[in-house]
Amino acid sequence: FVYHCAPEGMIPWHVVSGMHGTVMVLPREGLKDGDGKPLYYDKIFYIGENDLYVPKDENGKYRTYDSVAESYADTMEVMRKLIPTHVVFEGRAGALTGKNALTAKVGETVMIVHSEANRDTRPHLIGGHGDYVWETGKFSNPPQKDLETWLVRGGSAGAALYTFREPGIYAYVNHNLIEA
Template sequence: MPTTIEDPSIRQHKPHWLTTVGVTLATLLFGGATLTQTAPGQMTGMRWQALNPSLYVYHCGTPPVPQHVANVLYGVILVEPAEGLSPVDREFYVMQGEFYTAGKLGDAGFQAFSMEKLLAERPDYSVFNGAVGALTGPRALRANVGEKVRIFFDVGGPNVTSSRRVIGEIFDAIHPEGASEALRHVQPTLVPAGGATIVELTLQVPGTYLLVDHSLSRLVKGAVGELVVEGADAAEIYGKSPGM
């Protein structure tokens, strides 16, 4: 499985023209795949206009599509409204994906791809940002008490729907599947395969918070990150009961 994945995110204001190679979006015929099928040694491209503000996952459209998506041929495009998004102190991008290997969970060394496990939807790894441990320890997300944070939660797939949660926090607002209208005061939120959701939260208590897919067996497979929040204790909000 890969040890590093380059940031595959694109951010634009609408309306905006982009020239790309192999990007797929819902408003294009077959997501643009018909214009970007490319033979070895050749290059193709297309122009498309970002008209609808939202958060979109793009992925490969060349058969066998599930195998290519399982090998991380995906990313995310944020199309902001003309006036931009509301200001926050920090923004983070967290993309979930799966790996289907011929070996077992935790086997060392190169792992060959398993089509059998892919078709049975039995991933060996479910990870954030491309690797086990990509958002833990020295790579953890970091913020401070009192800051407002926006997280772009995305699922590349190819198969899993994710129950995203920051354990110990409540989302002030979520934009499910990139919707313009927000829901308020939500704990976990579903993010479908090939989908994306925007969440916002205000950090009031210091500590290390876990970002998880609350289908918790996936935590063991790698779907866990850390949000380290630094600042003064907030005993008026959280602490031991008096006398205990």
């Protein structure tokens, strides 16, 4: 489930300001494949994807404000154009790189939970794929298998299991590359 606060007239502004999150409830009896066999994982990575709409001044530079409330009207105007100024993981560019990179060892199985509160997104693990994928986040549905790229609809969360088979650097991206 994707959750967010719901103040009248301000829901879109709150959501694009990063005021949302995800809750996924795992089945009490554990995860199962399409044949009912148990699936296991060693760790979970959460990826919160955000589309941000930052106003610019007449010279094309990003505007600054003394308070968040002062930015409301300008931010709403940028949002109405439906073209984000930034699409990021964890609220900022490069948030999951360098010392903040997510790590796994060869042989480890990782569950990747991915949410986007507004827009559809196409998670893709460069160097891997989703061994088992729940695009809609509903674990009582049988998972899809062996997806290179999967779809997480705006306002929802999905999950994928992947077992790392080789050492190396794996890049996790939104494969809507026109926005890269």
